[in-house]
Amino acid sequence: MSLLVNGVSKRFYDKARGEFYGCKEISFAVNPGEVYGLLGPNGAGKTTTLRVVSTIYSPTAGGASINGVDIVRSPQAARKMLGFLSSTSGLYERLTAREILTYFGRLCDMPEDVLNKRIESLIDALEFRSYADTRVAKLSQGTRQKVSIARSIIHDPLLMILDEPSTGLDVLAAYAMHEFVRQERADGKCILLSTHTMSEAEKLCDRIGIISEGRLLASGTIDELKELTGKANLEDVFVHLVRNAAQAAVT
Numbered sequence: 001m002s003l004l005v006n007g008v009s010k011r012f013y014d015k016a017r018g019e020f021y022g023c024k025e026i027s028f029a030v031n032p033g034e035v036y037g038l039l040g041p042n043g044a045g046k047t048t049t050l051r052v053v054s055t056i057y058s059p060t061a062g063g064a065s066i067n068g069v070d071i072v073r074s075p076q077a078a079r080k081m082l083g084f085l086s087s088t089s090g091l092y093e094r095l096t097a098r099e100i101l102t103y104f105g106r107l108c109d110m111p112e113d114v115l116n117k118r119i120e121s122l123i124d125a126l127e128f129r130s131y132a133d134t135r136v137a138k139l140s141q142g143t144r145q146k147v148s149i150a151r152s153i154i155h156d157p158l159l160m161i162l163d164e165p166s167t168g169l170d171v172l173a174a175y176a177m178h179e180f181v182r183q184e185r186a187d188g189k190c191i192l193l194s195t196h197t198m199s200e201a202e203k204l205c206d207r208i209g210i211i212s213e214g215r216l217l218a219s220g221t222i223d224e225l226k227e228l229t230g231k232a233n234l235e236d237v238f239v240h241l242v243r244n245a246a247q248a249a250v251t
Helices: 046-053 075-079 097-107 112-125 141-152 171-186 198-204 222-229 234-249
Strands: 003-014 018-030 034-039 061-066 082-085 159-163 190-195 207-212 215-220
Touching (some): 003 046, 018 034, 018 046, 018 061, 018 207, 018 215, 034 046, 034 171, 046 190, 097 112, 112 141, 141 159, 141 171, 159 171, 171 198, 207 234, 215 222
Parallel strands (some): 034 190, 159 190
Antiparallel strands (some): 003 018, 003 061, 207 215
């Protein structure tokens, strides 16, 4: 299982801004057993890129393939191989966490015995057993986020796409989520995530793509990015690349 993203662009139009690109000519690859992070400021194009890869948006140009399956030509086949945690994932507030996982697992045609084992595994891995049978309306934001993560990957996809997965999580909850991502990587999953948090990128990502104004500025391991920019830490690398790109855009 691998993800190949080749020259993806997505163009939008609105009355206030006119025509603009959410992302433009984005290319990268994610290998099995690897976490690839898109690191960028708010509005950089991270979420747009993830939504194209997950088939929510159709690309204006370029494309991507998941294990050789073209996301544009065969979107339904591609969706079966991926799980997408959106920054706006909705949950049914009158259902319990367990009921939500059961519902979405059945939508994926999972056999009941497999589904039940998967639910128990996710409840333990993401540490929300105490709230598994509590209605979502009564859950904290952090626990809701855990349930959202579990819901998005209930079918045990080979490609996990996570859009800022630590949003709303406290330190302990974020730690549990990070451990879960590491275990999924160790199990050979292909993981693509977006974040604007330097520490999260350093902890989780094997390689990082730095994105700003819809463009991928650089991609590589942290050491490779440090060597490219001559900077000593990831934060300095990030600021250097983003500021240089912004200056180049106005000259």
